[in-house]
Amino acid sequence: MNGIAAPIVAYEPAPTQDFLKPRRKVSVVMVVYMTGEALQQSVECVLADPLVDELVVVDNGSTRLEAARLKRLADADRRVRVIQGQGNVGFARGANLGARSAAGEILVFLNPDAFLQPGCIAELVRAIESRPVPCLVGGRVLNADRTEQRGARRGDITPVSALLSLSRLAKHVPAWRQYEVHWETDAPPEGVAAVPTISGACFCMRREDFDAVQGFDEGYFLHVEDVDLCWRVRQTGGVVLFQPKAEVIHLGHTSHASPLKVEFHKGVGLARYFRKRAETVRETLLAWLISPLIVCTAVVRPMMWRIRGRAA
Numbered sequence: 001m002n003g004i005a006a007p008i009v010a011y012e013p014a015p016t017q018d019f020l021k022p023r024r025k026v027s028v029v030m031v032v033y034m035t036g037e038a039l040q041q042s043v044e045c046v047l048a049d050p051l052v053d054e055l056v057v058v059d060n061g062s063t064r065l066e067a068a069r070l071k072r073l074a075d076a077d078r079r080v081r082v083i084q085g086q087g088n089v090g091f092a093r094g095a096n097l098g099a100r101s102a103a104g105e106i107l108v109f110l111n112p113d114a115f116l117q118p119g120c121i122a123e124l125v126r127a128i129e130s131r132p133v134p135c136l137v138g139g140r141v142l143n144a145d146r147t148e149q150r151g152a153r154r155g156d157i158t159p160v161s162a163l164l165s166l167s168r169l170a171k172h173v174p175a176w177r178q179y180e181v182h183w184e185t186d187a188p189p190e191g192v193a194a195v196p197t198i199s200g201a202c203f204c205m206r207r208e209d210f211d212a213v214q215g216f217d218e219g220y221f222l223h224v225e226d227v228d229l230c231w232r233v234r235q236t237g238g239v240v241l242f243q244p245k246a247e248v249i250h251l252g253h254t255s256h257a258s259p260l261k262v263e264f265h266k267g268v269g270l271a272r273y274f275r276k277r278a279e280t281v282r283e284t285l286l287a288w289l290i291s292p293l294i295v296c297t298a299v300v301r302p303m304m305w306r307i308r309g310r311a312a
Helices: 038-048 064-076 091-101 120-128 159-166 174-179 207-210 225-235 259-277 281-311
Strands: 026-033 054-059 080-083 106-110 114-116 135-142 202-206 240-249
Touching: 026 038, 026 091, 026 120, 038 054, 038 064, 038 106, 038 114, 054 064, 054 159, 054 207, 064 080, 080 091, 091 225, 091 240, 106 120, 114 207, 120 135, 120 202, 120 240, 120 259, 159 240, 159 281, 202 240, 225 240, 225 259
Parallel strands: 026 054, 026 106, 054 080, 135 240
Antiparallel strands: 106 202, 114 240, 135 202
């Protein structure tokens, strides 16, 4: 693959796989939209994992070359199923479509620009077994240099915590440190730990748990649907877990989609999330008042990236 460094090592079967015999079938669900070169490597990592029984690729939009490549892969490997023809229905709806089509009892949702590391699936499944219902387990999402990625594990995202985190005040004002939602600079836990929010780049749920919370909220088109899912799992008395041993390298920003459009949907999703979880009249009013600010801030971000890039 030209232009993308291969940050993964040669795949070896996970030494912990014996504990899964007999085990529940695992389906990996991947929603694809103009992903680019990273897609092939991501798929290869999935199919190299000895615990993956099925890969369901929901193609919301690919180039003709990528679409043809996916079809050939499905024809050559019966573990692969490709769902095409629905158009760009958004991530949440696409993921639900993939989950409904999957045959596995354990669902692993994986971004198409994320590369599973050795033993990742085994550690996710190990963490979710015998846990309370419902349960969601996220992996440790890493950058290409193996530093933990921003957003891999987060606190509870509220209007106040989001505002103080985005402004960096939570990081620089000791009295407001409790409102910092991003925990990637904190030392990772030694084992599985409960956290309010994990990254949707790589996580797993048992099918019955996913169905119990009615899957992703399809009111989100792109981004924040993972935050919403974590919140709803916790609202129903379930638990969200972070498994530091389940590692995945996530490139990010590989899609050919416009960054401005992506950030716009992120802002819209975040504003919707705050309105959705508001319980009092005061919270509802606040959520509606800050919605335009959130969307505008999101849209400005890619513009600032471009300006800074040109300045550099």
